[in-house]
Amino acid sequence: MMKNGFFFFIGLLAAFLLGWGGIPLLAHKQIGALAPFYDDGESSSFPTRPPGVAARGQLVYADLGCVACHTQQVRRPDFGSDKARGWGDRQSVARDYIFQGRPQLGDARIGPDLANWGVRKPPLDAGGIAQFLYSGVVSGAKAVTHPPFPFLFDDRPIVGEAAPDALVGLVDKTPRRQIVPTERARTLIAYLQSLNNAYEYPEARHVVPVVAKEGAHK
Amino acid sequence: MSSTSTHAEVTAADTAGRWPVLLLLASGLGWLVISGIFALIASIQLHSPTFMSACEWFTHGRVGALAETSFVYGWAANAGLGIALWVLGRLGGATLRAQNWAMTGTLFWNLGITLGLGGIATGEATSFAFLELPRYVQPLLVVAYIAIGISGILAWSGRRTEGTYASHWYAVAALFLFPWLLIAAQTMLLWSPVRGVLQPIIDGWYVQSVFSLWLAPLALAGAYYVVPKITGQALPSYEFAPLAFWTLLFVGTMTGGRHLIGGPVPAWIPTLANAACWMVLFHFIVVALNxxxxxxxxxxxxxxxxxxxxxxxxxxxxxxxxxxxxxxxxxxxxxxxxxxxxxxxxxxxxxxxxxxxxxxxxxxxxxxxxxxxxxxxxxxxxxxxxxxxxxxxxxxxxxxxxxxxxxxxxxxxxxxxxxxxxxxxxxxxxxxxxxxxxxxxxxxxxxxxxxxxxxxxxxxxxxxxxxxxxxxx
The missing domain is CATH 1.20.210.10 (Cytochrome c oxidase-like, subunit I domain)
Incomplete structure (x- = not known):
């Protein structure tokens, strides 16, 4: 086989096909056609499609490389501290992502998981998120823990009245100027606010293993 | 040092075929330095998050992607291809053929990387690990790679000895398999994207395949050639080498799912990866013995x-x-x-x-x-x-x-x-x-x-x- 060129190449091709067929294609066969779950009780299906502005925001999230530090996948309650940290009450499942153009699962938690950041506690409104992105300071914290992203904002003179979404607090320090979120910042904020996987699918329910009673036969 | 290593070995095959190899090695080493600069910036940002963060081109995510891309496609690819061509040329016993193809391919490959890095810096990254290069340079990379690879494949098929050697297998496997991988990955992720978590699953497979079917074989092709040349001794336990080679190719790609443990993916993917990680150790043990x-x-x-x-x-x-x-x-x-x-x-x-x-x-x-x-x-x-x-x-x-x-x-x-x-x-x-x-x-x-x-x-x-x-x- 090693000497015969033809069979050697057949072997190489087989190695590629086995890997490709074994993982991408098999997984695609299994979950490639995953449909939304229709809930009779609520007369609607889940997950819901993200609003267009949030879908555009995901592109900003992707192009800034937020995924380098933030995951968007909650592990099941007895596997890690995800639930205890308030990142989500249930594990993330494949169905959560079917309407996401480019799911940002991530593989590093230098910052918190964001799978349910839109419904985080304490809640943060659009203005709060904008302040945070601009300054890098989480409300209440003293130090900068997140890189500030001033390039997502316009620093421009106030003509007439200040823009309704101009950052509060910064306007006063620099009279006649204001810091206003750009279009990209607005879509990113809308995306962050849309992150919510609260709906409980049948496959996402946490199964608590039955613990044998004390003294029972082991 | 044994006497074999002191034997002068500069053959006509080396000098006549050196420029494509030297160009590949020069590009590789250049990218290694550039990737090191990006990696240094990214590492500073880990303890000082405000470092260069005001510059949109250098957010931590983008610098990380730049460092990774220039390392894998700039350094490892160029250097690995250079070594593979050199080894195949030497083992073939003749001057490297299709040198113009290799030179042209190298120039276009590096042009593609340069354009792609510019794209990543300005926000065109795909956000897939190891596949961050923007969509528009991906087809160029496939064509350029094939142009470089032709030279190596010709050296293999036109070799003057009938038998083959471990360096042959690894080098030819890397040259032949990577275009398939790249085309499969970019088709399923960039041109006609699959849905939902299939994307991270496929990316995980691609990342692992890049390592197991491309970078590792390129590196081993060189090592299997150089080590016996210097020690002047036949490789011990060489009879296991073919099996180790096929183990890496067939089992190595299955180990990629280990990064998805506990994730929103079918549970068999990380479980398969766990089993494959232990099976593929056979390859690593044999390589270490050899x-x-x-x-x-x-x-x-x-x-x-x-x-x-x-x-x-x-x-x-x-x-x-x-x-x-x-x-x-x-x-x-x-x-x-x-x-x-x-x-x-x-x-x-x-x-x-x-x-x-x-x-x-x-x-x-x-x-x-x-x-x-x-x-x-x-x-x-x-x-x-x-x-x-x-x-x-x-x-x-x-x-x-x-x-x-x-x-x-x-x-x-x-x-x-x-x-x-x-x-x-x-x-x-x-x-x-x-x-x-x-x-x-x-x-x-x-x-x-x-x-x-x-x-x-x-x-x-x-x-x-x-x-x-x-x-x-």
């Missing part, structure tokens, strides 16, 4: 190859151990996985390639390395740098992982506790960068001597083992 002669030999090439061999093996063992759920509970999502990746890519692949480069360049240029002290400096900086890099990342990752599992620890506190180790990572990146500048400068000076002086070979110098192999001790 090449163990490197560990006892002296000289620059063998020092790099020994280091690379140990790191390659240690990386596989760590991958297998962390593919268990209980261990992944701590190490997943932390710097520990970064440490593992750096151990495999820098400690393993890069050191193996550098060992082959130190052996190949004097034979390609027909004269010894320009500066022995630069060689020694690079050798020390590279080894210390990788030790410090991988060790600090691993400790930082372990602290991060144990603190993450305690829900009361805030991210600010975790950042504070990992900070000393992250500072050490920056120091390590600094060492590596300086070391890589040394080899780049040394390489350029060595090659420019030939370029300017013409093809006058100093073959006589090769009768002296000390000038052929620069010794540090």
């Amino acid at each position: 090449l163990r002669g490197a560990l006892t030999g002296g000289g620059t090439s063998l020092t790099f190859i020994s280091f690379g061999l140990l790191a390659y093996f240690a990386g596989a063992v760590l991958d297998a151990v962390t593919s268990f759920r209980g261990v992944a509970l701590v190490t997943q999502f932390t710097y520990f996985t970064t440490a593992q990746q750096q151990l495999a890519l820098y400690g393993g692949i890069s050191m193996l390639l550098l060992g082959s480069i130190y052996f190949a360049v004097p034979r390609l240029t027909g004269r010894p390395w320009n500066s022995g002290s630069f060689v020694r400096g690079h050798r020390v900086l590279a080894m210390v740098g990788i030790f410090l890099l991988v060790g600090s990342l691993a400790v930082a990752g372990w602290i991060q992982g144990t603190e993450l599992s305690n829900a009361k620890t805030t991210f600010g506190e975790i950042a504070g506790r990992t900070r000393p180790w992250l500072l050490a990572v920056t120091v390590a990146q600094g060492f590596l960068l300086v070391g890589n500048i040394l080899i780049l400068v040394n390489f350029l000076r060595s090659v420019s001597d030939v370029w300017c002086a013409g093809a006058v070979s100093q073959v006589g110098a090769f009768r002296q083992p000390t000038t052929m192999e620069v010794h540090a001790s």
